[in-house]
Amino acid sequence: MPYLLLTLSALFWSGNFVLSRGMHAEIPPVSLAFWRWTLALLIIAPFGLRRVYEQRKLLIQHRRFMLWQGILGVAGFNTFIYLALQSTTAINAVLVNSCIPIIIVLISLLIYREPLSMRQSIGVFISLSGVLLIIAKGNINTLQQLTFNQGDLLVLVAALVWAFYSANLRHYPAGLHPITYLTGIMLTGLVFLLPCYLFEIQSGKHIQINIETILTISYVALFASILAFICWTRAIREVGANRAGPFIHLMPVFSTILAIVFLEEVLLGYHVQGMVLVFTGIFITTFSFRKQKDLS
Incomplete structure (x- = not known):
């Protein structure tokens, strides 16, 4: 069950990346973050x-x-992602974002003294190799031609923020209901987002109200905010941040699938090879192989 929840989180966040990049000209970054969480709070408020x-x-x-x-999960991570996608490509964003599992491992090791087993290390490496294969389109020379800008640095900052958020879930209070937790961090995050949103408006940046922007904000509020956060939080509480981290590598896989389904892109051999590597790495990282004791 926790691995299904992690998979759903990656799927919902993949749609968030695709939509936020596609609508970056119509919706300013802080406005998207603010109204995303405001709508999410309105949806969850009757229960939360x-x-x-x-x-x-x-x-x-x-x-x-x-x-x-x-601060980290609501006000920080996605705001940095949306700011980054104003000036970087989706390929670069996915590439840098794929560092999250490695950063989670380092934070867990350096701060919380949580070691990573050899099997988990191999799994992270294999799944990351699959991500790079997809991004490189089967040709390693493609990676050498990538250039990085300020937006890519913002994605790296976002990755650091999310890694700290995920690792810090080890301190989740016993007995705290998931809806209570999500409502609480939404209220806290919006307090910090509000002055940033007002500053963005003062600078002359406004949302272009149309059906596309309304649907985009609705999707990221319901799926990428409420459902994805509930799934991710519950799963990490059960399996830990180190085992959950490699599921971030599913995002470029799902982004590829979404592009094929909705943008009519073609499924190529390197897509399949990369997906196989990602799923293999996740399998190695998350599932243990224990010899059954001889009961005879």
């Missing part, structure tokens, strides 16, 4: 606010954890 009130003592007790998770 009551739970926040019921568990207010637990939230106050763990207020520092909630504060950091709201």
